[in-house]
Amino acid sequence: MGYDGVIQLAPFSCIPVIVAKSLVSRLSKDYDIPVLTLFIDEHTGTAGVQTRLEAFVDMMEQRRSRNVNVGA
DSSP states (O other), rough: OOOSEEEEEEEEHOOOOOOOOHHHHHHHHHHHEEEEEEEEOTTHHHHHHHHHHHHHHHHHHHHHHHHHHOOO
């Protein structure tokens, strides 16, 4: 597929996004790709979002490194 991960941004409590989340979860399982869903509203703090994004990127880098070492 060529992607290390997927980030889904969603407005808090949006019904169509909740349905899409189940589809994204299925794609994650089918393609073995990590997904981070961030529900955003007017009370969402930037520090918390930044921390979650940094952790997600670290996880993707570790997965990529592990996959490169296995393939070598």
